[in-house]
Amino acid sequence: MSEDLKIVGLLCNWCCYGGADTAGTARMQYPPNVRIIRVMCSGRINPSMIFKAFEEGADGVFVGGCHIGDCHYDAGNYKWSRRAKIVQDIIEEFGIEKDRFRFEWISASEGEKFQKTMDEFYKTLQKLGPLTLE
Amino acid sequence: MLEIKHTLCPSCSVGCGINVVSYNGEVVGTNSYKRHPINEGKNCLNGRNSIDMYKNKLKNAKISNSDVDFEKAIDEVSNILKSNEPEKISVICSGNNSIEEVNKIKEFADSNGYNIGFYADNFVNIAGDVASYDEVENASNIILIGDILYENPLLGRKIVHAKDNGANVYSFVENASVTANISNEVCGSLDDVLDKIEDSSLVIYNHVESSDDLDKINDITVKNNSKLLAVFSKCNSKGTANIITPSSKEEMVDLLNNSDVLLVFRDDIKSEIDFDYGKIKNIISFTPCSNSTSDVSQIVIPISSWLENDGSFVNAMGLTQEFKAVIDSDDLSEIEVIEKIQDKL
Amino acid sequence: MTYVLAKSKNSEIHEAGECGGAVTSIFKYLLDENLVDGVLTLSPGDDIYDGVPTFIADSEDLISTAGSYHCAPTMFGDLIQKYLSDKKIAVAVKPCDMRSIDELIKRHKINPENIYTVGLNCGGTVSPITGRKMIDLFYEIDPDDVVSEEIDKGQFIVELKDGSKKGVKIHDLEQEGYGRRNNCQRCDIKIPRKANIACGNWGASEGWTFVEINDEKGEELIKGAQKAGLLETKSPSQDAIDARSKVEGIMIKLSKKTQDAIYDKVNAMEEWNRCIRCYACRDVCPICWCHENCEINKSYFDESQIPPKPIAFQGIRLSHMSFSCIDCGQCDDVCPMDIPVSLIFDKLQKKYSNRTGYIAGVSDDIKPPLYSPAKEEL
Secondary structure, three states: OHHHOOEEEEEEOOOHHHHHHHHHHOOOOOOOOEEEEEEOOHHHOOHHHHHHHHHOOOOEEEEEEOOOOOOOOOOHHHHHHHHHHHHHHHHHHOOOOHHHEEEEEOOOOOHHHHHHHHHHHHHHHHHHOOOOOO | OEEEEEEEOOOOOOOOEEEEEEEOOEEEEEEOOOOOOOOOOOOOHHHHHOOHHHHOOOOOEEEOOEEEOHHHHHHHHHHHHHOOOHHHEEEEEOOOOOHHHHHHHHHHHHHHOOEEEEEOOOOOOOOOOEOOHHHHHOOOEEEEEOOHHHHOHHHHHHHHHHHHOOOEEEEEOOOOOHHHHOOOEEOOOHHHHHHOOOOOOEEEEOOOOOHHHHHHHHHHHHHOOOEEEEOOOOOOHHHHHOOOOOEOHHHHHHHHHOOOEEEEEOOOHHHOOOOOHHHOOEEEEEEOOOOHHHHOOOEEEEOOOHHHOOEEEEOOOOOEEEEOOOOOOOOOOHHHHHHHHHHHO | OEEEEEEEOOHHHHHHOHHHHHHHHHHHHHHHOOOOOEEEEEEEOOOOOOEEEEEEOOHHHHHHHOOOOOOOOOOOHHHHHHHOOOOOEEEEEOHHHHHHHHHHHHOOOOOHHHEEEEEEOOOOOOOHHHHHHHHHHHOOOOHHHEEEEEEEOOEEEEEEOOOOEEEEEHHHHHHOOOOOOHHHHHOOOOOOOOOOEEEEOOOOOOOOEEEEEOOHHHHHHHHHHHHOOOEEEEOOOHHHHHHHHHHHHHHHHHHHHHHHHHHHHHHHOOHHHHOOOOOHHHHHOOOOOOHHHOHHHOHHHHOOOOOOOHHHHHHHHHHHHHHHOOOOOHHHHHOOOOOOOHHHHHHHHHHHHHHHOOOOOOOOOOOOHHHOOOOOOO
């Protein structure tokens, strides 16, 4: 059942978390499947967190960070962007579709973008169905 | 300086080779011994950790848990031996000893009239032909009793090869495990898995509940013209069994019940045989590093580890392999300690 | 880049060494002049199939280490990092040894000031047990009668006590699952150009070693050994230089073919289901040096089941160092369950290098790009 799809969302405190908040206060509807975990910076996220989420049963993992150039800590999102590529490379080798992992730059004011992204991501996951790992 | 030397792994009876790295006379690590025919340089975690035995070596002899002079401890041992009736003194031998050490222990026990006990995973009576590892790799029907892949991975690897060559693998294991993953079928009971035996099969076990089960396995294997491979938990249990008849759990308990003095050679009997060890008047442990038996021993005599000695082990399939000391030692070997005690009797 | 042909002027070394004993002579020079505390190289253990890493401090002992070992898939990077990082040493390195040293230098685990690297061109290594089995099967020779082996013109050639030789095409051996180790079959770095010098017989005339001098330190080595009267050199002809690059080119082409054939199989690997979580692959990995604080052992990963889910177990290490994988194949060699671990690491380094141009242990970057503070996306 697609209602049970679990999405783990790792959101940067300074931007995307604010974006989710903006979406919430504006009462924008987005799929309730996402479990949000606030982190201080996307640069704080390491690939093993994504892997742990998949290992523990997430069907999709989303990471939201500040737009390039806007990092609160100067270069954290650059670091994350490089790691994210590695995450994509790795998961597809273990039978996890590339599309189950998504990252996006969303600022605190972009509530709409957050809503849109969540909708899209949810639809993608609906198509893929629940993830079964070996 | 940096030196890398070959030795054998002492952590189970598969008989793997392992390289030990030493630096300025201290053991610092392991390295893979790729020329060794059994494991080709592959070692499990236990194997790679086996050198901890050297790192955790006892520094002093102990009486009642306090450090004492080595000579004083030896004197105390000989006093105890002299003041007790030989038939109340029992020697516990172990599969951890090399063949040379077992011979010495047996000679020591026999010449003084002491009882001797040797426990080998309750594998009392092994009937029929023992399979070689080559035969495992080429087998067509394999019955596994126990989690062989996880507990004895370097033998497990040969089973994986057999499976790749088209063998059927049936297992009786308690939990979901890697052994289960490579099995065609996981059976719910010993009887079920033994039902899978056919002519010229191979039965491999590393854990059997009772002597009755063991008899059952033996009977069926012999009847079906099949071969057995018992995988012991200790490196030289097979070699020791050639010299001293192994006892069952029940026989071991009887022996313990009948002992006032227990001499434990390189073994941790307490971890294997459930018994109220407080009932025994004197327990004397000869061991390179402390274990649960030495913790309850009145006297603990440090002996050198296998890394400091030459010797030979017989592995599960009956192959005798020699090993050389990888490091010089100031400590007395087990054989030297026994001779020292014998001299005082 | 300069090329020279070199051979030993010491008759004993000339006899014992391969291709004129140039490498052994250079080591002798370094030890005799006290430029190093010792030399890390191989000496025979049980037999010629058993190359044991040996640290030699006295040049008298060097003679026992002369000659080549194609059946000794050893790794020096981690030995140096773990045990010899405070010593001044010289070391004979295959391309993968050199790449591991380079990656460890980038991680500040080896001090480049302390180390002379004498590179050995390498067409691949054979596991000792496989080597013996294939000599028995394909050559119909008792492996114990073999006195030396070499790889030349696509053949694995063995020499017997009576001087006779027999060769079998490596391609034929590998078709049957023998021959070089799987990672060597994929390896496309055949000449260790990060080493001070790279030595080999490709392009060399009989009794000479073809040396490629890669840097100033390499230049000093050759000049020093010459001055000490240990080494004789001459310039190679253009034909020799061309012949050498032709051999290299053919080998790389073959490796690329193997890569193309095998990389697609990675995502279908079923072997992970027999992983016993013994950490042998991590512990042997020359790039993984921070075992004390390894994330795999953190409580949130350590408690998972056996076999572990590969995304959580291999995934961690892949994300930590696959971009620096030098494809040395040690993880394959030590896996008790025969899981071809190196394949996925190597594939991911190739993916990474296709995107970034970073080749592990070869590229000149100061740090592997993932660690860089630079403000750039990939």
